[in-house]
Amino acid sequence: MTLLKTLAAAGIVALAVAGCGSSTSPTSSSSSASASAQSSTAKTPPERxxxxxxxxxxxxxxxxxxxxxxxxxxxxxxxxxxxxxxxxxxxxxxxxxxxxxxxxxxxxxxxxxxxxxxxxxxxxxxxxxxxxxx
CATH class of the missing domain: 2.60.40.420 (Cupredoxins -  blue copper proteins)
Structure with a gap:
């Protein structure tokens, strides 16, 4: 039973990794898109x-x-x-x-x-x- 739980957990991890790896865009562009989304939502006061x-x-x-x-x-x-x-x-x-x-x-x-x-x-x-x- 413990072996079955371990195999099931390994299968879930494998599916999660496969789902993340199936993205067609490179990781660097998605992380830069995330960074630009964060910077566009940050409220910095305009220069004066x-x-x-x-x-x-x-x-x-x-x-x-x-x-x-x-x-x-x-x-x-x-x-x-x-x-x-x-x-x-x-x-x-x-x-x-x-x-x-x-x-x-x-x-x-x-x-x-x-x-x-x-x-x-x-x-x-x-x-x-x-x-x-x-």
Whole structure:
């Protein structure tokens, strides 16, 4: 009886191995497909571009900063200001944000058309950054 159980177990293992070995695709491609399925389901936050701006006593910093970004990548302008102004992003479509006299303000946008995009302060009439979007 024990020999019969051992033979039955060996037969089940042989069938399982034969079933796995009958795949027409190579093992490496199925494991890479599994790895890519895992990576596509993993939620990694998108990269972001930050531009830090300070407005104090009528002076904005930075002026004419050069920035690189990818298409549809979130761009966040962080502003601390002692005066109200308006942030204008010359992209397609354009974006306009009202700046308050307050610390730690954030304005987020994306650019979906490649090229150069100017980010301006309207009341101070200054370009704080030019973003090259690729």
């Amino acid at each position: 571009v930050y531009i830090d701006v300070t407005i104090a006593d009528g002076v904005a910093k930075p002026i004419n900063q050069q920035v690189q970004a990818k298409l549809s990548e979130p761009i966040i302008v962080r502003i601390t200001s002692d005066a109200a102004d308006q942030l204008h992003v010359h992209s397609n479509p354009e974006h306009t944000f009202d700046i308050k006299a307050a610390p730690d303000q954030q304005f987020q946008f994306t650019v979906d058309v490649p090229g150069k995009v100017d980010v301006e302060l309207h009341h101070l009439d200054k370009t704080i950054a030019t973003i090259t979007v690729q």
